Amino acid sequence: MKIIIAGAGEVGFHLAKLLSYESQEITLIDPDKKGLAYADTHLDIRTVKGDATSIAILREARVDSCELFIAVTSSESINITVCVLAKQLGATKTIARISNTEFIHYKDEVGFTKFGIDELISPEALAAAEIELSLKQSSFDENYEFEDGALTMAGLTLPRSASFVGKTVKQAAEIFPEIHFVPIAIQRFGTQYTIIPRGNTKFKRGDTVVFITSEGGADELCRLTGKENRAIKDVMILGGSQIGYKTARDLSEKGFNAKLLEGNRDRAFEIADELTKVLVINSDGRNVDVLEEENIAQMDAFIAVGPNSETNIMSCLVAKSKGVKKTIALVENMDYFDLSHSIGIDTLINKKLLAANNIFRYIRRGEVVAMTKLSNLNAELLEFEVKANSAVCNKTIKSINFPITAIIGGVIRNGVGMIALGSFKIQEGDRVVVCCLLKSIKTVEKLFV
Template sequence: MRIIIAGAGDVGFHLAKLLAYEAHDINIIDMDDDRLQYISNHLDVHTTKGNSTSYRVLEEAQISKADLLIAVTESETTNISTSIIGKHLGAKKTIARVSNTEYIQRKDILDLKDIGIDEVISPESLAAKEIKRLLKESALTDTFDFEKGVLSLVGISIDEESELKDKTLVETAYLNPEYSFITVAILRGEETIIPHGDNKFMLNDHAYFICQPNGVERVLDLAGKQRESIKNLMILGGSKIGIQAARQLSKKYNIKLIEQDRDKCFELADTLPNTMIINGDGRDVELLKEEGIDDMDAFIAVTGNSETNMISSLVAKNHNVPKTISLVENMDYIHLSQNIGVDTMINKKLIAASFIFRYIRKGQVLNLTTIHGVDAEIVEFEVKEGSKILDAELRNLDFPQSALIGGVIRGGKGITARGNFMFEPKDRVVVLSKPECIRKVESYFK
């Protein structure tokens, strides 16, 4: 595909990085020389300097030959204008990043497809949905269900109580007699490990597993963790993400939202009638105590300041809050936040880039998701007649070392595949893969 990306910020860069592995012809437009130079030094893509709303700049980037135009600058107005102009200059499809959620929620008033925008994405809305998903299980750092839970991706942190600590995968085999789960990734600092038999679980690792339904309980037992229901939430920050999260969650949870701006608190009280709004500084430990931080089941920090979010999440953790989620906008802090004890970090820009990547690959794969901080994708494929993966048992397939088959869904039942497993047509296969070898993995299913 010939793809033009308007905006060389974090969203544009991360998206280009994902797409570059797929051998697409990519051109990135931006007005900032330094950003374009950084991208040129790190990725094999074309760059064009200029304003993406300029006819001349778009024509220089060969917009008339573009299969897809993605406008992800930090300006909503620029993104909308770029998409409309690009469509009229010949782009086959357009995607625009927006912050006003009315464009998504009120398509009955104006469907943007009518003016040339095929898809709109809101990083704030996607982040709020991600928070809702992450709250499903307090003891897990991450969770994602395939086929309504017949297989699940789960993440845990390895601490002193874990039976897995200081053991290799081979040494832990006896702890998994029913083979109800398989380890698919280990995040150690900034390093993503696709584990094999001799890899060891270390203290403070974040480990990820594909599990059958009974395997989730077994993983929790081995991690020394217990399932706890979430009822009481505290949200720090009346940001767009905080507002949308509170709106989506208030029917299920008791929510307190802390916002420092007094005038904004009055607006929030009108906007969120089912949420208790508290005016105060979330960095004030005494305030958090007064508002019952010790009684909270989850703490969500979504102010515009990454440092405030991480520090306040650590304060919550120190008060034994089972689940902490922190919005981290500074890309340098993504791994740091996990290493210092925050359960789960979210970055709305990475979420947005991953969403667009999934949109582009729609139809090629059944499902695709990412794990926060992990340099890998979870992809679900369907086995077709004549696929290369049908040629031999799993152990004899010469499957890429940078990828790992986590499980198979056959006839509505989840299976964790062992070395002697033989695949069948119509099997749905869940694979964890480093981005650079997804194309090679895909060749096994064509």
């Protein structure tokens, strides 16, 4: 696929890197020579120096043969303008990064597609939504919802107390036949290998296991693993960035008691004026004494979304040491994901990864509705819509020639999520959630084309 990315900032560069690994034909446009030079020497991509709003530059990038145009510069207005131009010059599909989430809310009413913009993404809004979901499913390390929670992905590390530790998947299914969850990926403790579980796969203490749950499955999973899905009410947020602001606003509107710490006086007063339900404190939240003065020990959750990843991590560790049960840190360095659980932080959020997940579904073949990469695991979760001519249509799961490194986690039919086992028959219009290792993605895609 021929893809053009406008903007070589942190999101653009990360996207170019991930997409180049997929052997896509990538062109990166940016006016900054230094940023382009780094990308040119580190990635197998083509670079074009110049202003992406220039028609001449877009033509130099061969926009007329572009299948996917992604505008992710730091300027919302530039991204919108560039996508409109790209569409008029022949780009098949366009995606614009925006910061004003009103555009997403009123997308259909305004009719952005009529202007030439097929999709709008806001990394900040995605991060705020991810934080909210992590608080909702507080006992799990990783979460993702399909179709507003019809099916939910939940990841956790198995403690010794888990009822099915030492048992195979088949044995666990026989002991707990009425459960509403199924394991879809396992990473053994101390290894980097991802296993797609089969009937004879044994659960072991310390395994990082990703499950798909239907309604009620999350509570069952907590009960069988000895986890407690604690109700979270009191939340402290460190940092008044766009993500901090959106998180505080959304949580306060949903009844949480939100307290936000912001060191910049002007920014703190600005947020306080706009968010009347949030207690905004103009103070440096990196100071342990300040955190104690603000009763951090009484908080149910601590969310660090400041501009510095290391500060966010250290602040979460301080919160943990004071007894806070749920900690969430915003990080920019992808390498930190491997360390998150070993150093004691519950959830890490990365804007670049969230944006990439949102965009990646457009390069997958088949009717991909949603997609997410599993943190620390060499696997993807894809939601496909079944068409009448799909190879899986009107077939039972056990009769489909599915690769051994992939598994169907569940099916959403008419808005209802179901854990689908071997005798389940897939129908046109079903939305099928599949977990697969990267090497089997192309094989899986062919089944849903």
